[in-house]
Amino acid sequence: MFMIFIMLLTNITVRYKSEKVIREMTALEDSLIELRSKSISIAADVVRLGRNSVIMDRVKKSGLDLETSKEPPRKIYVDKE
Amino acid sequence: MEIRKAILTRFGLVYAVIVLFCIYIIVRVFIIQHLPRWDREAQKLDIKEFALAARRGDICAADGSPLATSVPFYELRMDLGAPGLSKFFYKEVDSLAYCLSRFLRDKSARTYRAELKRAFAQQKHYFLLTSHKVSYAELQEIKKFPILRRGRNKGGLMPEQEDERVYPSGNLAMRTLGKLTKSETEGSTGNAGAFGLEKSFEKELKGEDGVAVKQNMSGRWFIISKDDPEDGKNVITTLDVKMQDQVTYSLKLQMEKTRAAYGTAILMEVKTGDIKAIANFGRNSSGQLMGGYQNYAIGNAGCSEPGSTFKLASLMAAFDDGKIDTSTIVDTGNGLWKYKGEEIKDSEYKKGGPGHGKITAKRAFELSSNVGLAKLITQSYDGNAKDFVKRIGKLGMMEELNLGIQGEAKPYMRTPGDKLWSGVSLAWLSFGYELKVTPLQTLTFYNAVANGGTMMKPRLVKGVTENGTTREKIGTEKLIWSICSAKTLRMARAMLEGVVTNGTAKALQTKFYKIAGKTGTALVANNKEGYSHGGQKIYQSSFAGYFPADDPKYSCIVVINDPKGGNYYGGSVAGPVFRMISDYVYAYQLGLDEDVNLPVAKIENDIPGITAGRKKDIASVLDELDILNGFAFTKSDWVEAKPDEDGLELNNREVEKGTVPNVRGMGATDAVFLLENNGMRVSVRGRGKVKSQSVRAGSKIQRGQSIVLKLS
Numbered sequence: 082m083f084m085i086f087i088m089l090l091t092n093i094t095v096r097y098k099s100e101k102v103i104r105e106m107t108a109l110e111d112s113l114i115e116l117r118s119k120s121i122s123i124a125a126d127v128v129r130l131g132r133n134s135v136i137m138d139r140v141k142k143s144g145l146d147l148e149t150s151k152e153p154p155r156k157i158y159v160d161k162e
Numbered sequence: 163m164e165i166r167k168a169i170l171t172r173f174g175l176v177y178a179v180i181v182l183f184c185i186y187i188i189v190r191v192f193i194i195q196h197l198p199r200w201d202r203e204a205q206k207l208d209i210k211e212f213a214l215a216a217r218r219g220d221i222c223a224a225d226g227s228p229l230a231t232s233v234p235f236y237e238l239r240m241d242l243g244a245p246g247l248s249k250f251f252y253k254e255v256d257s258l259a260y261c262l263s264r265f266l267r268d269k270s271a272r273t274y275r276a277e278l279k280r281a282f283a284q285q286k287h288y289f290l291l292t293s294h295k296v297s298y299a300e301l302q303e304i305k306k307f308p309i310l311r312r313g314r315n316k317g318g319l320m321p322e323q324e325d326e327r328v329y330p331s332g333n334l335a336m337r338t339l340g341k342l343t344k345s346e347t348e349g350s351t352g353n354a355g356a357f358g359l360e361k362s363f364e365k366e367l368k369g370e371d372g373v374a375v376k377q378n379m380s381g382r383w384f385i386i387s388k389d390d391p392e393d394g395k396n397v398i399t400t401l402d403v404k405m406q407d408q409v410t411y412s413l414k415l416q417m418e419k420t421r422a423a424y425g426t427a428i429l430m431e432v433k434t435g436d437i438k439a440i441a442n443f444g445r446n447s448s449g450q451l452m453g454g455y456q457n458y459a460i461g462n463a464g465c466s467e468p469g470s471t472f473k474l475a476s477l478m479a480a481f482d483d484g485k486i487d488t489s490t491i492v493d494t495g496n497g498l499w500k501y502k503g504e505e506i507k508d509s510e511y512k513k514g515g516p517g518h519g520k521i522t523a524k525r526a527f528e529l530s531s532n533v534g535l536a537k538l539i540t541q542s543y544d545g546n547a548k549d550f551v552k553r554i555g556k557l558g559m560m561e562e563l564n565l566g567i568q569g570e571a572k573p574y575m576r577t578p579g580d581k582l583w584s585g586v587s588l589a590w591l592s593f594g595y596e597l598k599v600t601p602l603q604t605l606t607f608y609n610a611v612a613n614g615g616t617m618m619k620p621r622l623v624k625g626v627t628e629n630g631t632t633r634e635k636i637g638t639e640k641l642i643w644s645i646c647s648a649k650t651l652r653m654a655r656a657m658l659e660g661v662v663t664n665g666t667a668k669a670l671q672t673k674f675y676k677i678a679g680k681t682g683t684a685l686v687a688n689n690k691e692g693y694s695h696g697g698q699k700i701y702q703s704s705f706a707g708y709f710p711a712d713d714p715k716y717s718c719i720v721v722i723n724d725p726k727g728g729n730y731y732g733g734s735v736a737g738p739v740f741r742m743i744s745d746y747v748y749a750y751q752l753g754l755d756e757d758v759n760l761p762v763a764k765i766e767n768d769i770p771g772i773t774a775g776r777k778k779d780i781a782s783v784l785d786e787l788d789i790l791n792g793f794a795f796t797k798s799d800w801v802e803a804k805p806d807e808d809g810l811e812l813n814n815r816e817v818e819k820g821t822v823p824n825v826r827g828m829g830a831t832d833a834v835f836l837l838e839n840n841g842m843r844v845s846v847r848g849r850g851k852v853k854s855q856s857v858r859a860g861s862k863i864q865r866g867q868s869i870v871l872k873l874s
Contacts, residue, residue, distance in 0.1 A: 122298040134332075153749045154749075
């Protein structure tokens with residue numbers, strides 16, 4: 082009788098445990114999807130906003146008096162003493 | 163006995179009731195377990211199976227940044243029958259309506275409020291807030307709104323996710339990347355490649371859908387995946403986001419300015435044949451400028467007579483066959499040549515005008531003289547037109563490229579024996595008519611010239627990756643090891659450089675690097691109406707070339723069709739686009755690796771202003787600039803310089819320990835160094851040279867004394 086009781090109890094506990102694990106798993110999976118969505122969205126935005134033409138447009142709109150240089154930057158060499 | 167009987171009867175009754183009850187239970191159990199209806203109900207309640215969509219792979223730039231990517235968007239649905247909602251719905255609905263209206267800007271707050279109230283009254287469980295889909299970032303904001311911030315159960319917000327294909331680099335290279343269309347399965351933006359790379363790599367990009375079950379456990383629904391979806395693989399292209407952006411921008415600018423019908427530009431890396439950027443602009447039926455309207459660079463829409471850019475191939479054929487060289491003289495007369503009953507004209511021919519007269523083959527190329535070319539080629543190949551055509555084939559000009567993109571155009575050239583071949587065909591061929599090639603084919607040829615004669619197959623896709631590991635690699639491919647002899651190549655390159663230093667593309671010269679290339683101005687046939695379109699001629703302006711000419715790194719072609727406003731020459735319509743592209747690439751990529759030796763400002767006449775300062779520093783600067791100085795005669799470590807007629811006069815600046823030095827005229831660094839070395843605390847205002855000092859020079863220093871320097 083006692084044995085049956087113990088087994089019943091174990092059965093119920095295992096069932097609850099497994100449900101708990103599944104719940105955790107689903108929650109983690111959800112947050113994984115969420116984080117992936119976030120990373121994909123941000124990566125796409127970075128590419129969009131990093132474009133030269135977008136930056137040029139924004140500079141123009143904000144009234145900054147800047148334009149793209151057509152000259153390559155020059156290296157300046159200093160002799161070390 | 164009476165009692166016994168009574169007890170037995172009662173007992174029997176109870177027994178019968180219990181037995182009946184037991185039988186009832188057993189029957190019920192049997193019914194519940196074995197009737198199919200309940201089976202069905204149970205399945206409905208307990209387990210729901212559905213497909214888990216695989217995420218479509220990205221199309222990436224060479225550095226891995228996404229050019230086409232599937233980004234999650236959300237449909238805003240709300241469960242207005244959510245259990246916890248009723249408590250505060252009426253209290254907060256006003257502010258929710260206000261927030262939604264202000265954020266989404268599609269409906270007024272009043273409309274939102276009315277719609278929400280109506281849906282609430284009807285207890286709608288799947289109410290669509292707006293037809294507008296929101297991005298991930300927008301959703302995060304919306305989740306902070308009144309009511310909705312309480313989450314799924316109390317707030318009722320249940321966003322439904324669906325991937326949408328976005329092109330973060332705008333419509334750059336859109337025609338080449340491709341687009342999606344609706345497949346047999348659902349999807350609001352479509353989920354199957356329609357054209358371009360999206361179509362060519364459909365198999366790799368698509369991935370495999372998985373299976374998931376929705377299971378009810380202790381009253382809550384869980385999604386458990388039974389078979390994980392296999393996400394699509396990424397396709398890595400050779401495109402460079404920055405270069406692509408610049409190429410698109412430059413082309414668009416000129417398209418707007420010249421109001422041209424269509425235009426295309428391709429930038430290629432010389433050594434590998436990698437396409438770094440490819441842009442197409444066309445106009446829709448209402449004349450609006452559209453990016454990626456057609457693939458003019460690769461497809462049939464842009465396959466046309468190359469015009470003068472073909473002259474390079476003509477002359478190289480004649481050089482390679484040993485018929486002529488760059489110094490061969492040709493008489494171009496006044497720019498008009500009557501040949502077998504047809505008139506061949508130079509593009510700037512005017513009746514009674516002087517023309518170019520007798521010039522070398524090289525000069526004829528630099529000036530893009532049609533007459534010069536026609537005479538040189540017809541004289542070289544008189545009666546042997548077949549040899550010319552064969553040689554052009556050997557140069558690789560007519561090579562099919564087989565990029566694996568749908569809709570690639572095949573090159574076409576009239577050959578002797580064709581029905582349409584006529585006595586004047588050879589002459590017309592020599593300056594780029596009676597044949598059709600795409601801009602990419604022309605560029606591939608020019609790229610071979612830049613690449614020392616080795617023709618590279620244009621490469622658009624480098625490989626396929628999965629979770630960061632390469633699954634498939636597509637290497638570079640040589641189409642032809644050597645298109646011509648080394649001598650021919652030398653002459654070809656000299657001619658191309660001549661066009662820019664001395665010919666039709668003079669305006670493209672820059673002091674930073676050398677450009678080599680050829681302008682092209684072709685009168686193109688309109689498919690339906692021939693060479694004149696409604697009585698009006700259609701010109702196509704192009705420029706093909708490479709840079710830096712001495713050590714070619716990139717080749718580029720720009721083709722602009724039907725520019726308006728009377729200017730249609732290659733040098734002034736397509737050329738400036740080329741220059742904008744090459745300037746950018748040079749300034750941000752190539753120039754960094756090179757030391758540009760710009761002429762130093764002339765020092766004899768222009769002595770720079772010198773602040774007073776340490777003798778050693780000033781000496782080294784003046785030494786570098788080769789200015790004579792008389793430092794040997796000054797005793798002090800500190801000097802000041804004053805320009806006089808001979809150059810510079812240098813005077814001592816006495817610095818005595820313990821007294822405040824005179825720092826006027828010095829730079830901030832020197833002045834602060836000198837004063838702080840003497841134990842003073844210095845604060846500096848302004849910039850430039852020291853104009854005044856708050857403590858008089860020559861006075862005794864007290865340790866820790868502060869001094870203010872004003873600079874200007």
